[in-house]
Structures are given as structure tokens and as C-alpha cells.
Amino acid sequence: HKLESLELVGFKSFCDKTSVIFNDRITSIVGPNGCGKSNVAEAISWVLGEQRPKSLRGEKMEDVIFNGTSARKPLGFAEVTLALKPIEEATLDDGIPVDPIVVTRRLYRSGESEYLINDRRCRLLDIHQTFEGTGLGFTSYAIIEQGRIGSILTSKPMERRSLIEEAA
Amino acid sequence: HKLESLELVGFKSFCDKTSVIFNDRITSIVGPNGCGKSNVAEAISWVLGEQRPKSLRGEKMEDVIFNGTSARKPLGFAEVTLALKPIEEATLDDGIPVDPIVVTRRLYRSGESEYLINDRRCRLLDIHQTFEGTGLGFTSYAIIEQGRIGSILTSKPMERRSLIEEAA
Amino acid sequence: SCEQFLEAFKAIDLHFKDLFRVLFGGGECGMLLLDEQDALESGIDIYAQPPGKKLQNIMLLSGGEKALIAFALLIAIFKYRPSPFCVLDEVDAPLDEANIARFTNLVQSMSDVTQFIIITHNKRTIETSQRIYGITMEQPGVSKVVSVSFN
Amino acid sequence: SCEQFLEAFKAIDLHFKDLFRVLFGGGECGMLLLDEQDALESGIDIYAQPPGKKLQNIMLLSGGEKALIAFALLIAIFKYRPSPFCVLDEVDAPLDEANIARFTNLVQSMSDVTQFIIITHNKRTIETSQRIYGITMEQPGVSKVVSVSFN
Ligand SMILES: Nc1ncnc2c1ncn2[C@@H]1O[C@H](COP(=O)(O)OP(=O)(O)OP(=O)(O)O)[C@@H](O)[C@H]1O
Ligand SMILES: Nc1ncnc2c1ncn2[C@@H]1O[C@H](COP(=O)(O)OP(=O)(O)OP(=O)(O)O)[C@@H](O)[C@H]1O
Ligand SMILES: [Mg+2]
Numbered sequence: 001h002k003l004e005s006l007e008l009v010g011f012k013s014f015c016d017k018t019s020v021i022f023n024d025r026i027t028s029i030v031g032p033n034g035c036g037k038s039n040v041a042e043a044i045s046w047v048l049g050e051q052r053p054k055s056l057r058g059e060k061m062e063d064v065i066f067n068g069t070s071a072r073k074p075l076g077f078a079e080v081t082l083a084l085k086p087i088e089e090a091t092l093d094d095g096i097p098v099d100p101i102v103v104t105r106r107l108y109r110s111g112e113s114e115y116l117i118n119d120r121r122c123r124l125l126d127i128h129q130t131f132e133g134t135g136l137g138f139t140s141y142a143i144i145e146q147g148r149i150g151s152i153l154t155s156k157p158m159e160r161r162s163l164i165e166e167a168a
Numbered sequence: 169h170k171l172e173s174l175e176l177v178g179f180k181s182f183c184d185k186t187s188v189i190f191n192d193r194i195t196s197i198v199g200p201n202g203c204g205k206s207n208v209a210e211a212i213s214w215v216l217g218e219q220r221p222k223s224l225r226g227e228k229m230e231d232v233i234f235n236g237t238s239a240r241k242p243l244g245f246a247e248v249t250l251a252l253k254p255i256e257e258a259t260l261d262d263g264i265p266v267d268p269i270v271v272t273r274r275l276y277r278s279g280e281s282e283y284l285i286n287d288r289r290c291r292l293l294d295i296h297q298t299f300e301g302t303g304l305g306f307t308s309y310a311i312i313e314q315g316r317i318g319s320i321l322t323s324k325p326m327e328r329r330s331l332i333e334e335a336a
Numbered sequence: 337s338c339e340q341f342l343e344a345f346k347a348i349d350l351h352f353k354d355l356f357r358v359l360f361g362g363g364e365c366g367m368l369l370l371d372e373q374d375a376l377e378s379g380i381d382i383y384a385q386p387p388g389k390k391l392q393n394i395m396l397l398s399g400g401e402k403a404l405i406a407f408a409l410l411i412a413i414f415k416y417r418p419s420p421f422c423v424l425d426e427v428d429a430p431l432d433e434a435n436i437a438r439f440t441n442l443v444q445s446m447s448d449v450t451q452f453i454i455i456t457h458n459k460r461t462i463e464t465s466q467r468i469y470g471i472t473m474e475q476p477g478v479s480k481v482v483s484v485s486f487n
Numbered sequence: 488s489c490e491q492f493l494e495a496f497k498a499i500d501l502h503f504k505d506l507f508r509v510l511f512g513g514g515e516c517g518m519l520l521l522d523e524q525d526a527l528e529s530g531i532d533i534y535a536q537p538p539g540k541k542l543q544n545i546m547l548l549s550g551g552e553k554a555l556i557a558f559a560l561l562i563a564i565f566k567y568r569p570s571p572f573c574v575l576d577e578v579d580a581p582l583d584e585a586n587i588a589r590f591t592n593l594v595q596s597m598s599d600v601t602q603f604i605i606i607t608h609n610k611r612t613i614e615t616s617q618r619i620y621g622i623t624m625e626q627p628g629v630s631k632v633v634s635v636s637f638n
């Protein structure tokens with residue numbers, strides 16, 4: 001599969017619905033300090049099932065819901081959708097064409113969560129399993145947060161092992 | 169006082185004797201990755217009495233001694249000297265002119281250490297006490313190591329207190 | 337002593353607020369004693385709210401915002417108790433161009449009282465220094481100061 | 488399974504060595520099992536020795552050297568098990584100009600198999616991307632994607 005698009009609404013500073021298309025080999029995201037770039041990276045981690053608020057700079061998961069500004073009220077939920085499409089001529093072993101994967105995660109202030117794969121409700125576990133072993137799974141090595149590139153060198157030996165295990 | 173000069177020999181990658189003069193309000197240190205810039209900053213921390221090898225990226229204090237290269241042998245000791253001179257017309261309360269301060273720290277591979285203030289042997293404690301309350305002392309707030317600027321925000325409440333106490 | 341600490345705490349907090357407003361063009365910030373009844377032992381908390389944004393856990397702020405706030409607090413401490421010199425190792429790494437200008441302006445304004453030694457890869461920062469030391473390793477693993485330039 | 492892990496471990500280690508030599512122009516590096524007898528449970532250690540330097544504790548290396556080594560290991564994992572995409576948030580911040588060029592070359596060579604999303608302040612890095620999204624906060628606290636440029 002390859003990446004197609006990312007949609008955010010109510011996720012951190014992206015209170016208005018925002019769509020980002022990723023059609024290219026290399027896409028750069030730029031802008032001044034504090035404008036929301038890392039929030040985009042965290043939206044991707046989050047929709048793929050990141051469960052630790054601390055990995056998203058928060059204390060509780062509710063911290064990802066748009067909290068309002070002096071001019072805008074807080075929102076009641078955060079929602080992120082990630083769409084992947086099959087690479088050309090990708091087929092499963094039996095010749096059946098590969099389907100696109102559209103993953104949606106929604107969190108309400110009440111604490112209720114919803115997860116969808118291709119518009120069908122599912123559990124968080126299903127999202128984890130869909131991406132297991134791709135580097136986007138539980139022990140994600142494909143998303144390097146700000147300031148964290150050196151972490152593989154400072155991390156514990158068993159933490160490094162789990163990165164290799166994810167790829168194995 | 170104000171800074172005058174720094175001399176290093178055998179300290180990390182500075183195996184040859186190096187003298188750096190600091191006569192200006194703002195001095196920048198530049199160069200490619202791995203050339204030794206942070207080693208200069210650590211030499212200053214070290215000569216002022218830094219005792220934690222981890223704060224100098226090492227496991228043991230011996231790690232600061234030049235360890236050799238494929239072309240150069242390791243050295244048997246590391247030595248750093250920091251010289252401060254009085255600001256113009258600085259005088260002590262009784263009109264006696266303020267003296268320059270020249271601090272030297274030497275560490276031998278045997279583990280033996282030597283400390284000097286103005287060419288007289290002293291203890292590490294004397295160095296700590298000389299700079300206490302100047303921000304260069306034990307809880308140094310005047311030396312910000314690479315990657316550590318955010319640490320005051322991530323550190324524990326009591327660690328922040330000790331910074332304010334150092335200034336108090 | 338408790339009095340001495342509180343005097344320093346309050347003075348530094350005022351400087352912190354001034355500097356923050358200059359660097360962020362507004363907003364609110366400060367230090368708080370976690371236990372107001374126990375000023376002798378209490379830890380310190382830090383809050384910051386850039387203009388127009390809502391007050392949240394400081395960790396939710398961006399990398400560049402946190403670096404600038406931490407630097408403002410450091411300079412606030414210097415304004416209360418100046419150090420003879422200050423060594424900054426790549427503190428400008430997470431800052432955008434506009435914030436690098438604010439950072440260098442603040443350093444310049446403080447440099448009459450405190451000497452600054454700044455390790456940096458950034459051209460704008462280098463331009464504000466009076467003296468530049470270049471370090472290289474012509475021989476692998478052996479550091480050498482090879483140049484001194486003056487602005 | 489133990490076999491699967493060892494196969495991945497050895498393959499990734501070989502890629503890591505190749506990439507390190509390309510990025511550093513020589514030198515040695517690798518991953519080691521802390522307990523060779525217990526491949527099923529053993530943790531992993533990493534060593535790296537830039538050309539001409541002596542092998543030391545990896546933590547003694549510089550900020551930029553560590554970032555480049557960590558990135559080499561990451562790409563080594565990608566070569567063994569490509570991920571559909573990779574998100575890099577300011578990994579180029581500690582790198583000097585020459586290393587940024589090596590970093591962007593490596594990203595370009597991997598981008599036929601893996602899509603890269605790179606958050607950066609660095610002009611050189613931006614120049615290597617095909618699409619650029621600019622994010623701003625015209626309304627304080629409200630992020631907006633305001634521009635899409637194509638190289
Ligand atoms: N739940 C939330 N609601 C509203 N705003 C939020 C929320 N969580 C975080 N923010 C805001 O998002 C901003 C941080 O955005 P982000 O970390 O993406 O910036 P950035 O573009 O990566 O900046 P830098 O270049 O400094 O790394 C902060 O100013 C913070 O106030
Ligand atoms: N005891 C030692 N003997 C010899 N070389 C050492 C010793 N300790 C550290 N080094 C070397 O010093 C180098 C690191 O230098 P330093 O951290 O000062 O680089 P830097 O100029 O700050 O780079 P960057 O821009 O990446 O931060 C490393 O390559 C390391 O091998
Ligand atoms: Mg960021």
C-alpha cells in the first residue's frame with residue numbers, strides 16, 4: 001500500500017476539518033514554531049492506534065481534542081482519517097486485487113472511542129493488527145517524533161530488540 | 169569577573185594543547201558535526217567541577233581523557249584551565265582590587281585528580297565554593313548542553329527549585 | 337533562607353513574564369509554588385500560554401515554543417543574578433527564522449553584563465557574534481581550532 | 488520465532504553497516520546481541536566508530552553523529568521490511584550542511600519504495616521534496632494548511 005490522504009478535525013490545533021493529500025515520494029511540511037506540524041505527525045500516530053498520551057505530549061488522551069482558543073470554543077471530539085491505496089498492480093496471492101485501507105479514529109470528551117476500518121466499526125486491536133509488522137504497528141519505527149531520533153541509541157537493549165522484532 | 173581564556177589539553181578530542189581567548193561579548197563556535205564544539209562546552213563544565221560522567225556523555229570520568237585515534241596514542245591525563253579577569257574597576261568592598269581567577273583541573277588515568285586555583289593546589293570543594301551562586305556553581309544554570317534547553321520544563325519540580333535556589 | 341528564596345522567586349518570575357511577553361508578543365506565563373504554605377521546601381511548576389491560545393499543560397506546546405520559554409526563564413534568572421558568562425550549545429536548533437531573530441536580540445541585549453559563548457550551525461546566529469571560532473578535525477579524531485573571524 | 492528474529496537481525500545489521508560506511512565515508516558499526524546464547528530473549532547493543540576515531544561508548548559521539556547513526560539504523564530496518572510511509576519530524580535539526588545532503592540523498596534513494604513525510608525548517612531538505620505543505624495559524628491557536636507548492 002501507499003499513503004493517499006490524511007484528514008483531521010478537532011485534533012489538537014486542527015479544529016477545522018483539514019485534508020492533506022500525500023501523492024508524492026517526498027512531502028515536506030513547513031511553517032513557524034507552534035503552527036501545528038508535529039500535531040500532523042501525532043495525528044498519524046494516533047489514528048494508527050497510539051495509546052500512550054505521553055507519546056503525544058499529553059497527560060490524558062483527552063488532551064488531543066481541540067481545547068479552544070480565546071476566539072473559538074473547545075470541540076467535543078477529535079477525529080482523524082488515514083487513507084492508503086494499493087500500489088499499482090498489487091494483488092493478493094490469489095490474484096484478487098488489494099483493497100484500499102481507510103482507518104478512522106474518533107475520541108469524544110466523554111472518553112468514548114470509535115474505530116473504523118473501511119467504514120466498518122472495529123476495535124482498536126483490529127487497527128493494530130492491520131498494521132502489525134509494517135513499522136506502523138505497535139512498536140512503530142516508521143514515525144520519528146521531534147527530538148526522538150536519538151532514542152534508539154539511548155533506549156534500553158530490550159526496547160531496541162522490540163524494534164527489530166517488529167520488522168522480523 | 170569576566171571570561172578571559174580557556175586552555176585544553178588531552179580533554180576528549182582536544183589531544184593537542186588548545187587555547188581559546190574569549191574577549192568579546194558574544195563568541196560563536198562553529199564547525200561540522202563531531203568536530204569538538206560540545207567538547208569545548210563540556211571542558212568548561214568540567215573545569216568548574218562537574219562530577220557526573222553522564223552529564224559529560226561518559227560512563228566514567230576517565231572517558232574525558234583523550235582516548236587516541238587510529239593515528240595517535242591515548243594520553244595519560246586531561247587538563248583544562250579557565251581564566252577569568254576582573255571587570256574594569258571592580259574592587260572589593262574595602263577598595264582592594266579584585267584578583268583574576270585561574271582554575272585548573274587535571275585528571276590522570278590512574279584516577280588521581282588535581283585542582284588548582286591561581287596556581288595553588290586546592291580541593292574540588294574549593295572550586296565549587298568559588299563559583300557558588302554565580303550560575304557556574306554546582307547547579308549550573310549558565311551552561312546549557314546540547315539538547316538540554318527544554319530540560320527545565322521537563323524536569324521535576326524540586327530540580328527547578330534548586331536552579332532558583334542557586335540564584336537566590 | 338526562606339525569605340531569600342521568595343525574593344529571588346518573585347523577582348525572577350517578574351522578569352520571566354516580561355521576557356515572555358516580548359518574545360511571544362503577548363500571552364501569560366509564570367512560575368508557581370506547588371505548595372504555597374511550604375515555601376521552604378516546595379517544588380516549582382511552570383505555566384505558559386502563548387497569545388490567543390488556551391492555557392494547557394506546558395508539554396503540549398511545540399518544540400520551538402518550549403525552547404523559547406525555557407530560554408526566557410534562563411534569561412530571567414540571569415537578570416536577577418547575572419553569571420559572568422553563559423554557554424549555549426545549539427539552543428537555536430528548534431527555532432524558526434523569526435524566533436532566531438528574537439533569540440539573538442535577547443542575547444545581544446544581555447551581552448553587556450554576561451559574556452555569551454554560542455555553539456551553533458545557524459548563519460543568523462553566527463552573524464550576531466563579534467568573534468567566531470571554527471573547529472575542525474583535519475586529522476580524524478583530533479580537534480583543532482583553525483580560524484578566528486571577527487564580525 | 489528465534490530463527491525469524493535472527494534472520495532479521497543479521498540482515499538489518501548488514502544494511503546498517505553498508506549505510507554507515509556510505510554516510511561516514513568509512514568506519515565500523517553494528518548491532519550486537521548482549522547475550523549470544525539467548526537469542527530469543529537477549530537485548531541489543533549498538534556500537535559505532537567513525538573513520539579514524541577509536542571505538543568508544545556510543546554516547547560520547549556528537550549530537551549530529553548520533554542522529555545520523557540512528558537514521559542509518561532506521562533505514563536499515565526499512566531495507567529489510569519497508570514501511571508504506573515514514574514520518575520524520577525535524578530529524579535534520581542537529582545536522583550540518585554536508586550531513587543534511589547525505590541525509591536527503593538517502594531519503595531520495597529510499598523514496599521509490601517508501602513515501603516520506605518530512606517536517607523541517609531546513610531549506611535544503613525542503614528543496615528535495617516534490618510537494619510542500621505550509622501550515623500557519625492566522626487565527627491564533629487554529630492550524631490551517633495554507634499552501635501547497637510543487638518542486
Ligand atoms: N488539544 C489542543 N487544542 C488546541 N491546541 C492544541 C492542543 N494541543 C496542542 N495544541 C497547540 O498546538 C501547538 C503545537 O503545535 P506543534 O507541536 O504541531 O507545532 P510545530 O509546528 O511542530 O512547531 P515547532 O516547529 O516548534 O516544532 C501548541 O501551541 C499547542 O498550544
Ligand atoms: N575521550 C575522547 N578521546 C577522543 N575523542 C573523543 C573522546 N570523547 C569524545 N571524543 C570524540 O569527540 C567527538 C564529539 O565531539 P563533539 O560532541 O564536541 O562534536 P560537536 O562539534 O559538538 O558536533 P555536533 O555538531 O554534531 O554536535 C566524537 O566524535 C568523539 O569520538
Ligand atoms: Mg514540532
Ligand SMILES: [Mg+2]
Pocket residue numbers: 205206207314425549550551
Ligand atoms: Mg555538539
